[in-house]
Amino acid sequence: MARNAGRAGWDVIGHTRTPASRERARAQGIEVVDDLAQAVRGADVLVTVLPDAPDVSAVLLEDGALDLLDRGALVIDASTVAPAASQAIHEACAARGLTGLDAPVSGGEAGAVDGVLSFMVGGEQEAFDRARPLLESMGTTIERVGPAGAGQTVKAANQLLVAGHLQLLSEALVLLERAGVDPGPAVRVLGGGLAGSTVMQRKASNMLAHDYRPGFRLDLHRKDLRIVSDTAQQDGLSLPLTAAVTQLVNALVARGVGGLDHSALHALTRQLNGARDDA
Missing domain, CATH: 3.40.50.720 (NAD(P)-binding Rossmann-like Domain)
Known part of the structure; x- marks a missing residue:
């Protein structure tokens, strides 16, 4: 910057x-x-x-x-x-x-x-x-x-969207892998349709390569999701999908890999489904 x-x-x-x-x-x-x-x-x-x-x-x-x-x-x-x-x-x-x-x-x-x-x-x-x-x-x-503070509220919304996209992309890749579908063409066609997103454009190739070197660290995303959760609680909101992905991010940080990129949600999703070769 x-x-x-x-x-x-x-x-x-x-x-x-x-x-x-x-x-x-x-x-x-x-x-x-x-x-x-x-x-x-x-x-x-x-x-x-x-x-x-x-x-x-x-x-x-x-x-x-x-x-x-x-x-x-x-x-x-x-x-x-x-x-x-x-x-x-x-x-x-x-x-x-x-x-x-x-x-x-x-x-x-x-x-x-x-x-x-x-x-x-x-x-x-x-x-x-x-x-x-x-x-x-x-x-x-x-x-x-x-006004003052509104930028941070929008950023909280941004971070819950990014976390949700990362987790759903992780699950889609595991689904493709388990079905024996070549993920490269699959990701390209998905990216060209309604399912496409900036998260897919920037993170899918790293996930497929099992490359979780940090661009944005999990421990920072956990902090951001805590802001989301605290804000939701103050306003009495129910955000069930946010709560689910927050727990998955918490699980990764608890494993001691908070320094990895937040795309390591893919590694956790693979492990939940029997893989043993990821971070």
């Missing part, structure tokens, strides 16, 4: 929380500093992309990133956190004369690399209009979906 913003002409200074990730960023030509204050002080826009709400709070509040910005600066949190946590970030920004947006992304590692992410944005229209040119350097689908 930082690389694509830089290529689009934005003056980007990056900071990450580990030396190893800073070196990876430098290797991609990104200007990276070792100190958070160096990256944040004087910035017109601060973009954060972190694993969970405690990480966002640690960087913005405990480490003082918000206090290093000048009044009027724009804070875009592209992390995936609970809507209530995102609303608290908006309030912390407003208390300091800053403008906040929640702008979680979808598209995975491939979408970030190719600059084709989807941004689902919560916040005021004026702030969204300011942010849009920057977001367009990193993504192709940019939508304001409502």
